[in-house]
Amino acid sequence: MAVVLVGTPMLFPSSRRAPAPTPETTAPTTAPAAAAPQLAPVAPPTAVPPAGQPTQAAPVQSRATTTLSTPRSELILLNPGAVPAAIKVASYHDLTPGLARRDSTAVLQAGKDALLGFRLALGRDTIALDTLPFNVTTTGSTVTFASAPITLSYQSTNDGFRTMVRGTVPNAPPGSALLIDLPTQLRSLEADTLDDLRHLAFGFKRPRRDVVSIPFGKLDSLATRFDTGGMQWVAARNKYWLVALMQPVSPTNTEPAAVFHGLATRGGSYTGKVARVAHATTSYPITNGQIAFDMYAGPQAWAELRSFGNDLENVNPYAGFLHAVVQPFATIVMRVLLWMKATFHLNYGWVLVLFGVVIRLALWPLNQKAMRTSIQMQRLQPELTEIQKRYKNEPDKQRDALVKLYQSHGMSPLSPMLGCLPMLLPMPVLFALYFVFQNTIEFRGVSFLWLPDISLRDPFYITPIVMGASMFLLSWIGMRGMPPNPQTKMMSYMMPVMFTVMFLNFASGLNLYYAVQNIAALPQQWMVTRARAKAGVSTPSAAAGRVAAAKPGGGGGSGRKT
Secondary structure: OHHHHHHHHHHOOOOOOOOOOOHHHHOOOOOOHHHOOOOOOOOOOOOOOOOOOOOOOOEOOOOEEEEEEOOOEEEEEEEOOOOEEEEEEEEEEOOOOOOOOOOOEEEEEEOOEOOOEEEEEEOOEEEEHHHOOOEEEEEOOEEEEEOOOOEEEEEEOOOOOEEEEEEEOOOOOOOOEEEEEOOOOOOOOOOOHHHHHHOOEEEEEOOOOOEEEEEHHHOOOOOOEEEEEEEOEEEEEOOOEEEEEEOOOOOOOOOOOOOEEEEEEEEOOOOOOOOOOEEEEEEEEOEOOEEEEEEEEEEOOHHHHHOOOOOHHHOOOOOHHHHHHHHHHHHHHHHHHHHHHHHHOOOHHHHHHHHHHHHHHHOHHHHHHHHHHHHHHHHHHHHHHHHHHHOOOOHHHHHHHHHHHHHHOOOOOOHHHHOOHHHHOHHHHHHHHHHHHHHOHHHOOOOEOOEOOOOOOOOOOHHHHHHHHHHHHHHHHHHOOOOOOHHHHHHHHHHHHHHHHHHOOOOHHHHHHHHHHHHHHHHHHHHHHHHHHHHOOOOHHHHHHHHHHHOOOOOOOOOOOO
């Protein structure tokens, strides 16, 4: 636990609760479109898409809007431009501090700009679609934008937040492409605005390769980064929300395909320590005059993204260099939590309580075995010490004597290490939960008992205090009947205090899980203490008697007790 709880925040620092928001943090600003750097002449679309710097989508103020409604969202489209301006998600709330009503509908948008920007590259000519007038028609669940060089349509799906984008470009010459500018920013919808801004990033996925994430803060405003090759999806995201363009989702598309070609990214100018604006452009090669890709604009809901089968659920990779180790456990944890939620229809707070108890019960047999091993090792400790002293300068004889001693008691020389296994097994789960609570929208805004949001810190600090108190109680029960040890006693007081201070600003759900784990472990810790006392291995007099009996001639010269 010390390695996980102390090392994880050091290796992967997370922001603390943001202070009261200022206009600078709640309303990120973007340079006017006229001041945005323009693309240099476009390279052939079969190479890296833009040969210069990506551009920023034009402001949306003077355009007409058309709404495409679905059961779960409303997609607001612009004319001219034929691009989405914003997504209204009725099932989620805007949690930004300072709102008159906390239950305001979440609106995913890129500040004053459109979410996307389209430009048509035809040979040596590049046409910005926001300069073209379109005829707009709505037929059922489809909105169509028609103009002379291009026709684009948006069709809603049963997936909720996925929209099919289809188009035709009559008489498109070979090498033509649709250049797509991704969102330059995503307006924060979270209570912790600064933490949300720190998660801003672009990402992409090459077929049969790992997901690549490019944080806004890692981009240079004076140099463009080029990532080449075919990509099955490209995306812009913050902590909980996502705008992704991907290969069409259908039962026939079972293999990943390189739909987009290359991604050019560049940082934007900003003041302060957090990057709020960045630019990214990708290219969609037009084949036989046809355009076909899907757009996902909505929450980073794990089950929803996983249903597409293109690894989009990993758009927010975490754990840094430990990603390959932590990700499988995070996936397992998410599946279990979602299954428990769907099966028992409980609040996520009760799901975490139940999950903590289940984990403790699952480890109970291993902990029992570790307990018996610990008691056996304490019984053998005087004899082990005596053998080490007796054969101090004869390592071969010492090793043989130790092996014989273990065998005589039905133990293996590896028993001490195997006894630590129950303590090591929960570590990957702890790592996974640390990141799951930071990046899982399923916990966003979920209240539980006195907690207004289990993804944020406890406003009354009750859960971290209970967690620390339960940790101290575990240590106190474990020390009962043990020989006096000043170092152990000091650690039993220091560690709970240290962890309590560390956990004050962690997600209250994480504190809840750890507290339940500790409380569920109390009965077993009490059983361990009773078994140790019953075995007579914990008192100094008993230990001294075994040492004396183990010595040659011990016990009054005859080597036997009288």
